[in-house]
Amino acid sequence: xxxxxxxxxxxxxxxxxxxxVSCHALRVWERRxxxxxxxxxxxxxxxxxxxxxxxxxxxxxxxRGGEPIGNLIESVRSGQLVLDAxxxxxRFEGAERAMFExxxxxxxxxxxxxxxxxxxxxxKQMSQLDLITTVINPAMTDIGDRWYRRDCSIYQERTVTxxxxxxxxxxxxxxxxxxxxxxxxxxxxxxxxxxxxxxxxMFGVLVELxxxxxxxxxxxxxxxxxxKAALAWKPDAIxxxxxxxxxxxxxxxxxxxxxxxxxxxGGRSILNYQGLARKHGLIPLFGPIADSIIAFQAEMESRSxxxxxxxxxx
Ligand code: B12
Numbered sequence: 001x002x003x004x005x006x007x008x009x010x011x012x013x014x015x016x017x018x019x020x021v022s023c024h025a026l027r028v029w030e031r032r033x034x035x036x037x038x039x040x041x042x043x044x045x046x047x048x049x050x051x052x053x054x055x056x057x058x059x060x061x062x063x064r065g066g067e068p069i070g071n072l073i074e075s076v077r078s079g080q081l082v083l084d085a086x087x088x089x090x091r092f093e094g095a096e097r098a099m100f101e102x103x104x105x106x107x108x109x110x111x112x113x114x115x116x117x118x119x120x121x122x123x124k125q126m127s128q129l130d131l132i133t134t135v136i137n138p139a140m141t142d143i144g145d146r147w148y149r150r151d152c153s154i155y156q157e158r159t160v161t162x163x164x165x166x167x168x169x170x171x172x173x174x175x176x177x178x179x180x181x182x183x184x185x186x187x188x189x190x191x192x193x194x195x196x197x198x199x200x201x202m203f204g205v206l207v208e209l210x211x212x213x214x215x216x217x218x219x220x221x222x223x224x225x226x227x228k229a230a231l232a233w234k235p236d237a238i239x240x241x242x243x244x245x246x247x248x249x250x251x252x253x254x255x256x257x258x259x260x261x262x263x264x265x266g267g268r269s270i271l272n273y274q275g276l277a278r279k280h281g282l283i284p285l286f287g288p289i290a291d292s293i294i295a296f297q298a299e300m301e302s303r304s305x306x307x308x309x310x311x312x313x314x
Pocket of ligand 1: 140141144147161193194195197203240241243244265266287288290296
């Protein structure tokens with residue numbers, strides 16, 4: 001069993017979660033621009049420093065504003081891009097930082113009791129939002145990366161993600177019971193072809209915690225079913241997770257036919273398809289999920305101010 005890591009090194013999965021930059025993009029930047037170049041652990045895994053995380057986050061924020069990535073990296077090198085003092089990341093400092101990796105280690109070796117011990121301890125210490133953003137979500141990404149690197153087998157990936165999804169299911173149920181008079185309703189799920197449930201569940205839990213009712217329609221559902229549900233149940237919004245980008249153009253086209261309910265699209269694929277989403281009248285939400293929820297609520301607020309309640313059209 002690995003011991004708790006206390007040095008200031010961050011795995012690529014942790015950096016991805018802290019900055020919103022995918023692991024794939026970090027590897028491409030390193031290869032193409034020589035930035036950021038991480039240290040390597042004895043087993044060859046990338047290890048980033050807290051300073052590097054800070055710079056990557058700054059670059060990623062500016063890139064989201066439309067600045068070409070090559071120019072931004074050049075500005076960092078030449079010192080033109082002024083960086084604020086490194087901010088501490090209390091949630092990822094010290095022992096807590098590596099907890100999700102230890103949780104994944106335990107689950108991947110079928111130590112479910114050990115995993116529950118860590119999970120219960122963390123759940124007592126932190127808010128549900130922090131539990132999702134600093135434990136569950138990075139653990140999902142971490143096991144996905146281990147699978148991609150061939151560092152684990154599919155049966156281990158299934159054990160880890162099954163555990164995490166059960167925790168999210170439980171959180172959703174608990175949040176729903178604690179939210180008997182929801183302000184508004186949002187349908188959540190994934191569309192046909194995408195069987196990844198984690199993002200939709202996380203979004204569902206967070207909207208419930210914000211006082212909304214999340215109606216979870218599950219995964220791999222044809223858009224026509226969302227359309228029917230929208231007509232029957234008249235939700236205030238639809239929030240869909242796109243983890244895969246397969247047939248995304250086709251799915252966006254189908255979604256553009258849902259005219260009377262705003263359709264929000266999030267998930268790891270959306271970063272590269274924001275323009276296409278907007279072209280089809282969809283509202284892309286990207287970056288860490290905590291930010292997406294704030295953006296989602298702000299957008300809904302501004303819509304209800306702009307239009308009479310019965311006339312919420314995109
Ligand atoms: C569990 C899992 C599976 C399970 C899913 C089971 C289930 N019931 O959910 C199973 C075994 C079915 C599976 C299958 C496959 N998988 Co898979 N899987 C994963 C894993 C480990 C977790 C998925 C998950 O739930 N992610 C949820 C979160 C963690 O994803 P996220 O997009 O980063 O979400 C963040 C934000 O985008 C945001 N967000 C997400 N959704 C939404 C929605 C809204 C509205 C908002 C506002 C925000 C938001 O919240 C999150 C936090 O910030 C990922 C690893 C990963 N990094 O995600 C691989 C991963 C997604 N899978 C992958 C692949 C390749 C596959 C398969 C193609 C493998 C295969 N050859 O069969 C199939 C495809 C199946 C299909 N048709 O969907 C790749 C995808 C690579 C790519 N280029 O797209 C990944 C990334 C693994 C990897 N590292 O390579 N998978």
